[in-house]
Amino acid sequence: MLQDFRDNLNGVAKIVLVAIIIIPFALFGVDALFVGGSDGEEVANVNGETISERSLQQAVLVQKQQIMNKFQNVDESLIDEEKLRPAVLQRLIRQKVEEQAAADLGMGVSDETIHDLLSQVPEFQTDGKFDAKRYDFVVRQMGYTPTSHKKAITSDMLVNQFLQGVVTTGFSTEKELALLASVSEQTRDYYYLTIPAAPLKSEISVSDDEISSYYENNAHQFMTEEQVVIEYIELQPADLLGEVSADDDLIEERYQAKVDAAKEGATFHSAHILLEQKEDDSHRTKMAELQEKIKAGEDFSSLAKEYSEDFVTSESGGDLGYTQPGDLPEELESALAQLEVGSVSDIVESKAGIHLVKLLDKKAVDVPDKEKLVPAIRKELELQMAQELMPERIEELKDLAYNATTLQDTADQMALDLKVSEPFTRSGGDDVAASRQVIGAAFSDSVLVEGYASEVIELSDSLVVVLAVRERLKPSLKPLADVRAQIEMAVKNEKAAVQILAKGQELEQKVKSGNSIENVAKADDLKWQVSLNTKRLGANQNDPIRQRAFTLPLPGELPVVVNLVLSNGDYVLLSLVKVEAGDYKALKLDQKHALFSARSIAAAGRDYEAYGALLLKEADIASKY
Numbered sequence: 001m002l003q004d005f006r007d008n009l010n011g012v013a014k015i016v017l018v019a020i021i022i023i024p025f026a027l028f029g030v031d032a033l034f035v036g037g038s039d040g041e042e043v044a045n046v047n048g049e050t051i052s053e054r055s056l057q058q059a060v061l062v063q064k065q066q067i068m069n070k071f072q073n074v075d076e077s078l079i080d081e082e083k084l085r086p087a088v089l090q091r092l093i094r095q096k097v098e099e100q101a102a103a104d105l106g107m108g109v110s111d112e113t114i115h116d117l118l119s120q121v122p123e124f125q126t127d128g129k130f131d132a133k134r135y136d137f138v139v140r141q142m143g144y145t146p147t148s149h150k151k152a153i154t155s156d157m158l159v160n161q162f163l164q165g166v167v168t169t170g171f172s173t174e175k176e177l178a179l180l181a182s183v184s185e186q187t188r189d190y191y192y193l194t195i196p197a198a199p200l201k202s203e204i205s206v207s208d209d210e211i212s213s214y215y216e217n218n219a220h221q222f223m224t225e226e227q228v229v230i231e232y233i234e235l236q237p238a239d240l241l242g243e244v245s246a247d248d249d250l251i252e253e254r255y256q257a258k259v260d261a262a263k264e265g266a267t268f269h270s271a272h273i274l275l276e277q278k279e280d281d282s283h284r285t286k287m288a289e290l291q292e293k294i295k296a297g298e299d300f301s302s303l304a305k306e307y308s309e310d311f312v313t314s315e316s317g318g319d320l321g322y323t324q325p326g327d328l329p330e331e332l333e334s335a336l337a338q339l340e341v342g343s344v345s346d347i348v349e350s351k352a353g354i355h356l357v358k359l360l361d362k363k364a365v366d367v368p369d370k371e372k373l374v375p376a377i378r379k380e381l382e383l384q385m386a387q388e389l390m391p392e393r394i395e396e397l398k399d400l401a402y403n404a405t406t407l408q409d410t411a412d413q414m415a416l417d418l419k420v421s422e423p424f425t426r427s428g429g430d431d432v433a434a435s436r437q438v439i440g441a442a443f444s445d446s447v448l449v450e451g452y453a454s455e456v457i458e459l460s461d462s463l464v465v466v467l468a469v470r471e472r473l474k475p476s477l478k479p480l481a482d483v484r485a486q487i488e489m490a491v492k493n494e495k496a497a498v499q500i501l502a503k504g505q506e507l508e509q510k511v512k513s514g515n516s517i518e519n520v521a522k523a524d525d526l527k528w529q530v531s532l533n534t535k536r537l538g539a540n541q542n543d544p545i546r547q548r549a550f551t552l553p554l555p556g557e558l559p560v561v562v563n564l565v566l567s568n569g570d571y572v573l574l575s576l577v578k579v580e581a582g583d584y585k586a587l588k589l590d591q592k593h594a595l596f597s598a599r600s601i602a603a604a605g606r607d608y609e610a611y612g613a614l615l616l617k618e619a620d621i622a623s624k625y
Contacts (some may be wrong), residue, residue, distance in 0.1 A: 044089060044623040046096040051089070059088045078436050086625040093623065097615040099155050102162035132312050133321035166611055170604025177595055178584040184595070185582025187535055190549045190574060191517035191559075193528040195503055197569030200496040206488050214487050215480050222483045223475040227423040228442050231407050232432060232467035233416050235397055237386035244389060246381035254377050255370060262365045266325075268336050269361035271318040273303060274310040276353040287347055287354055294344055300358050309353070322363070332357055387462065394456055394464055401453040401466045410453075410466070423473055432467075435459060441467060448472065496569060504563055504571040511561050517575045533580075545572060552576045 044051040064079050215222065273290060275283040290303055301317030308314040325333060332355065335345040339359040348355045393414070400410040411418035424433040424442075432438050441447055441454040453468040480487075510520050521528035536550050544566060552560045552574075560576040587595070 044093055044096075044621065046093055047100055047620050049096060049100070051092050051096060055092065056085065056089055059092055060084050063088050089623060089625050093621060094612055094616060095155065095159050097619045097621075098162045098612060099158045101615055102158040102165075105162075105165070107158055107161040107165065129316055130312060132316075132319075163608060166608045167601065167604040170600035170602075170607065172596055172599035172603060174584075176599060177592070180599060181584035181587060181595060182581040184536065185584075185587065186550075187533045187580045187582070188549055188576060189530070189532045189578035190534070190576045191528065191530045192545060192572050192574040193507070193517050193521040193526050195500050195507075195526060195571040195573075197493075197496050197500060197571070200499055201492045201569075204492045204495050206491045206495075210491055211484060211487050212480070214491055215483070219477055222478045222486075224473075224478060225425040225427075226475050227425050227473040228448065228469050229423050229471040229473070230421045230433070230438075230442050230467045231470045232419055232421065232438075232465050233397070233401075233407055233411050233414070234419065234432075234463060234465050235390070235393060235414075235416060236463045237383055237390060239416060240386040240389050240393060241382055244382050244385040246378050246385065250381060251374060251377050254381060255373060258373065258377070266365055267322045267363045268324075268333075268359060269322045269363075270320050270332075270336055271300060271304060271358045271360055272310070272313070272320060272332070273300075273308045273318055273356045274353050275307070275355075276309050283354060284347070287356065290356060291344075291347070294356070300344060300356075318358075319360075322361075390462075397464070397466060398456050401456070404453045405451050405468065407453055407466065407468050420470060423471075432465060438465065438467065442469060493569060497565075500565075500569070500571045504573060507573055508561060508563055511573060511575055512558075514558075517573065520573075545574065548574060549576055554579050 041053045042050045043053050043056050060081050063084050064076075064081060067079055068074055068076060273287075275287050277283060286307070290307060293303060294300055301319075304318030305314055308318050310318065313319055320328070328336075329350045329352075331348050331350045335348045335355075335357050336359055339345060339357070341359050341362055343359060345355075345357040348357055397410070397414060400413055401407060404410055408418055419432075421431065421433050422429055424430075424439070426439060426443055428434055428436070428439050433442075435457075437457050437459065441457055444454070446452050447454050447467070447469055451469065453466055456464050456466050458464050507520050507524065511517060517528050518530075520526075531546070531549075534546060534549070536546075544564065548562065548564050552562060554560075555576050555578065562574050562576075564572050564574065566572060584592070584595075
């Protein structure tokens with residue numbers, strides 16, 4: 001979950017959430033003040049616990065964002081959220097069973113530990129102290145309430161503890177480590193010589209006849225890609241503004257609604273003291289004592305620091321920051337509405353406990369100027385009316401474009417512009433041709449082969465397009481002049497490869513007959529090298545010669561001799577002369593620890609997967625997928 005948050009956030013939100021990844025935590029105290037909405041329908045039930053539609057939607061969106069982050073140039077429209085849902089739900093189900101297993105095993109974290117960790121996160125501090133407003137802002141930007149976010153973080157913490165609990169049980173025997181070391185620490189001695197391709201290519205000449213012959217015999221290599229030119233009609237709300245008009249009464253109604261909203265948008269700066277409910281009503285006695293101290297003139301902030309059981313706000317004197325209507329439970333907002341700045345309420349009850357609330361400040365919102373606001377309201381209303389007209393016009397566009405072979409009449413009847421694209425291939429092009437949906441439609445059988453207009457394509461919430469192929473540019477053979485240089489290089493490569501292979505086979509026979517790589521290389525004035533005590537994993541992990549050497553069987557009385565051709569055309573003759581098994585006892589202590597750790601983690605990973613699979617098998621699961 002936390003990894004999902006990190007991958008899905010940018011800017012300030014990402015900076016803040018990094019701290020959560022570093023130091024897992026959960027909220028309490030002030031968290032109970034915020035009341036979240038319903039999670040919606042149940043999509044799965046795991047041992048009696050619900051996975052909600054909202055949780056699934058959030059997880060799907062995070063998964064989609066991760067895909068887009070990983071593949072930067074992917075078209076978002078190609079990521080089908082419906083196809084993601086089953087796999088994402090299965091992941092949530094597994095997380096839920098692991099969370100439940102962790103809880104059953106007594107895993108958890110104390111409030112004191114959470115509070116200590118939370119107070120140390122610098123990204124959540126203002127002037128060195130935790131800032132609840134900053135945290136609340138970020139959480140709500142992510143689509144969570146503090147309550148639902150707390151549940152998500154707690155779930156992740158429990159699953160992480162479960163994972164760590166399994167992983168730390170991993171172990172490996174010394175016999176396993178010795179066997180592993182014999183392979184991983186194995187060394188090999190080999191010699192090799194290289195016949196370079198570049199000098200040969202520079203000496204090879206290619207005639208016009210050879211170029212022409214290659215061009216004719218390999219014409220399929222020099223064909224252009226099929227292209228299309230499409231004509232298309234775009235429809236968006238702005239195109240319909242001429243069909244709508246907002247009357248004065250409607251504008252006045254919207255203006256008054258904005259005035260009313262502005263009046264209700266006053267912000268309150270408040271602080272509170274929270275005492276949790278006790279069965280013996282001792283909390284009421286304590287709160288009554290606090291009321292008397294406040295009446296006697298004691299500082300509210302100091303009392304909140306000393307007595308409030310909201311651990312998040314207590315250090316800041318119970319400060320709840322500036323809030324708007326709807327941010328706090330109704331009981332607290334009702335109390336604040338009755339207070340003058342500087343006054344303290346009577347005891348207020350909420351789901352979190354009982355409170356004393358102090359109004360620190362109140363900011364009224366200026367009523368907007370009508371003359372300045374009316375033009376914006378008119379534009380807003382007419383755009384809204386045009387948006388509401390879109391479904392009707394989309395249906396009209398569908399009817400007119402159905403079975404059409406040209407879109408000019410459709411464009412004329414709907415008073416829309418008929419646009420024409422530049423030629424583009426199945427890889428796409430610019431502007432509208434950059435959309436994978438448009439490309440797919442343009443090259444579909446009904447549009448490309450049968451010549452009909454496409455279905456109406458929804459490119460966004462406010463933009464649809466219909467298209468038809470105006471011109472089909474079939475593949476054609478590129479002119480020889482355009483590909484001459486390419487052909488000349490291909491012919492040179494072929495000739496060089498034949499010469500190098502013949503020379504390489506000749507040298508290979510000499511080495512297999514008992515001559516050393518060194519002597520054979522010197523006789524032909526070629527470069528040669530020796531690699532002694534070479535390990536499987538060296539400084540150059542992609543070294544093809546090293547990789548090839550470690551695929552060879554053990555040499556006997558004679559070396560193992562093979563050849564390979566590198567990506568640049570160079571021919572390499574390789575002679576493996578010696579193989580030494582790795583010695584576990586000879587490893588340094590840190591190397592042994594690293595080997596033990598790698599082996600143990602690998603074993604624990606398998607155990608974790610098997611344990612998770614067993615929990616899933618034994619769980620009582622009902623799922624939509």
